[in-house]
Amino acid sequence: MQRTTIKQVMSKRQWLGALGAIALFTGGCMSMMKGVPSDLDYSTARATENGAFRLSYKTDPALIPISKLHQWTIHLETPEGKPIDGATITVDGDMPQHGHGLPTRPEVTQNLGNGDYRVEGMKFQMGGWWIVNFGITADGKRDQATFNLMLK
Amino acid sequence: MNKPLRRLLLLTVAAATPLLAACPAWQPDAWTPEEKEALKSLWIGNLASPPPNPSNRYAQNSEASALGHKLFFDRRLSRNGNVSCATCHQPEKNFTDGLPLAQGIGTTSRKTMTVVGTAYSQWQFWDGRKDSLWSQALGPLENPLEHGTNRMQVVRLAATAYGSEYEALFGPLPDLSDTSRFPEAAGPVEDPTAKANWAQMRAEDRDAVTRAFANLGKAIEAYERKLVPGASRFDQYVQALQRDDREAMRGALSEDEVQGLRLFVGKAQCITCHSGPLFTNNEFHNTGVPARSELSADTGRAQGALQVLADEFNAKSPFSDTQQSADQAHLRFLKTGDHQNLRAFKPPSLRNVARSAPYMHAGQFDTLQQVIAHYEQAPKAPQGHSELTPLHLSSKERDQLERFLRALDGPLSTPAELLAAPQG
Numbered sequence: 001m002q003r004t005t006i007k008q009v010m011s012k013r014q015w016l017g018a019l020g021a022i023a024l025f026t027g028g029c030m031s032m033m034k035g036v037p038s039d040l041d042y043s044t045a046r047a048t049e050n051g052a053f054r055l056s057y058k059t060d061p062a063l064i065p066i067s068k069l070h071q072w073t074i075h076l077e078t079p080e081g082k083p084i085d086g087a088t089i090t091v092d093g094d095m096p097q098h099g100h101g102l103p104t105r106p107e108v109t110q111n112l113g114n115g116d117y118r119v120e121g122m123k124f125q126m127g128g129w130w131i132v133n134f135g136i137t138a139d140g141k142r143d144q145a146t147f148n149l150m151l152k
Numbered sequence: 153m154n155k156p157l158r159r160l161l162l163l164t165v166a167a168a169t170p171l172l173a174a175c176p177a178w179q180p181d182a183w184t185p186e187e188k189e190a191l192k193s194l195w196i197g198n199l200a201s202p203p204p205n206p207s208n209r210y211a212q213n214s215e216a217s218a219l220g221h222k223l224f225f226d227r228r229l230s231r232n233g234n235v236s237c238a239t240c241h242q243p244e245k246n247f248t249d250g251l252p253l254a255q256g257i258g259t260t261s262r263k264t265m266t267v268v269g270t271a272y273s274q275w276q277f278w279d280g281r282k283d284s285l286w287s288q289a290l291g292p293l294e295n296p297l298e299h300g301t302n303r304m305q306v307v308r309l310a311a312t313a314y315g316s317e318y319e320a321l322f323g324p325l326p327d328l329s330d331t332s333r334f335p336e337a338a339g340p341v342e343d344p345t346a347k348a349n350w351a352q353m354r355a356e357d358r359d360a361v362t363r364a365f366a367n368l369g370k371a372i373e374a375y376e377r378k379l380v381p382g383a384s385r386f387d388q389y390v391q392a393l394q395r396d397d398r399e400a401m402r403g404a405l406s407e408d409e410v411q412g413l414r415l416f417v418g419k420a421q422c423i424t425c426h427s428g429p430l431f432t433n434n435e436f437h438n439t440g441v442p443a444r445s446e447l448s449a450d451t452g453r454a455q456g457a458l459q460v461l462a463d464e465f466n467a468k469s470p471f472s473d474t475q476q477s478a479d480q481a482h483l484r485f486l487k488t489g490d491h492q493n494l495r496a497f498k499p500p501s502l503r504n505v506a507r508s509a510p511y512m513h514a515g516q517f518d519t520l521q522q523v524i525a526h527y528e529q530a531p532k533a534p535q536g537h538s539e540l541t542p543l544h545l546s547s548k549e550r551d552q553l554e555r556f557l558r559a560l561d562g563p564l565s566t567p568a569e570l571l572a573a574p575q576g
Contacts (some may be wrong), residue, residue: 067433069481098539100492103435104485121485125435126424152189 036129040148052143072119083115087138127151190417195390199429202271206474207467210370220375225573231300240264243571246504252515256298263515271377273434278497278513279456286369287465294341302339302346303365322367326360366471381503384562412556431502438496440538441512453496457488494536506558
């Protein structure tokens with residue numbers, strides 16, 4: 001076979017056909033992230049939705065285990081950074097893509113002082129995109145914060 | 153093939169080559185770091201010993217395991233002298249029975265689950281209505297459709313057949329010779345005579361019998377904890393992958409099986425629930441499995457979660473060997489009354505799945521092919537909400553997935569003498 005350049009032998013239609021075939025072939029190479037918004041904020045510290053508080057979290061162990069009960073410590077402060085004790089805090093989690101939440105009902109079990117609170121009963125039964133929501137009532141204000149997690 | 157078409161094909165391949173190099177799916181044994189991580193998470197090399205069970209202080213006791221082994225195969229632990237644990241949990245069928253619905257004295261409404269690897273799970277049964285293997289073992293004994301006996305008769309048999317072994321482990325058995333205090337048959341069961349006898353016993357006598365009954369469950373757990381899966385060809389493949397030994401990888405899994413594995417951790421998303429070295433997350437999911445028309449509605453975990461909290465043998469009960477709050481946290485924080493539990497069932501381990509047919513909680517599917525077709529179609533759930541979405545797999549991909557599942561077959565890493573009735 002004589003060597004020819006691609007340009008010589010390919011019409012526009014053939015190019016389109018080739019591209020279609022490539023797309024088909026590489027369709028098998030899919031990311032596990034399908035359907036997850038690409039601009040999610042995975043930070044572990046944030047202002048609450050209406051700006052009433054700042055909230056951050058740490059997990060124990062640091063790498064969140066799947067299908068295992070574990071604890072979180074959350075830290076609550078004013079927007080100026082002053083720790084808040086004595087708040088009432090609710091916890092819930094959800095998997096937006098799967099239509100279910102946690103298999104547990106986690107609770108804030110202890111106010112540790114200095115704006116820190118212990119959360120017990122955290123358990124994620126699957127890897128993937130999770131949201132964890134905290135509802136906070138303190139200093140006569142109510143607000144909430146939602147964190148995104150990508151678990152493996 | 154006509155000329156333009158041949159050209160198209162050639163050029164497609166030429167143009168796609170750099171793209172394909174970036175996509176491991178088209179180099180059978182090439183995996184991204186993320187995929188390698190996923191494969192390693194399923195590898196049996198990451199299966200540690202079963203976690204301790206604080207509610208059973210005899211869980212690791214070898215004498216208790218020897219007694220449990222005998223009890224597991226003892227048919228006298230039944231109303232008709234014909235049903236043992238091994239009737240449904242047959243070693244040669246991966247400790248299942250090949251039936252759609254378990255059959256003891258009668259026919260139950262669920263398929264027999266394997267006992268292999270269940271010591272790793274916080275929850276037992278399809279609906280998780282028990283929170284330990286020892287409490288699980290006690291349920292079928294008093295179930296009229298399974299062993300159909302009662303705790304008094306079980307403890308009587310233990311006293312006559314295993315008295316010295318029992319007492320060496322657990323201390324003195326109650327003296328059952330006074331039949332006015334300890335009737336022949338008694339227990340909180342359906343049988344009206346045994347039930348009436350149980351109701352008229354003294355509370356402390358009932359407690360003594362129940363405690364002995366619970367101890368026998370603890371011995372059965374000590375035996376069942378030794379039923380652990382062993383390596384399959386899949387595990388050989390992952391081991392070879394870790395040292396990048398291409399030849400050993402090709403020797404472990406065929407190209408189709410590798411593609412099936414790729415689907416398992418990728419496009420088909422099986423790993424979402426069938427995760428970890430046992431290929432199960434031991435939690436509960438509604439996958440829209442069809443209902444059996446002859447059975448009443450099965451709400452699965454919705455009922456199971458309520459039952460485990462009320463169970464007389466759970467980790468919070470007086471028969472548990474721990475009263476530490478950390479050992480009871482699984483009950484304290486359990487979610488009940490939630491829509492997501494409705495018709496949710498525990499994903500079984502997929503190890504030795506080819507030997508565990510039929511499939512699903514009531515044996516709805518005879519073959520793996522049917523199971524995969526179900527996941528492919530993702531039908532609406534009879535009750536509650538199915539977590540599945542249609543997979544769009546080609547028939548070749550469905551076949552590859554099945555071939556991979558069959559490669560999860562392997563001998564148990566359990567001493568051979570424990571896989572049959574004890575000798576002597």
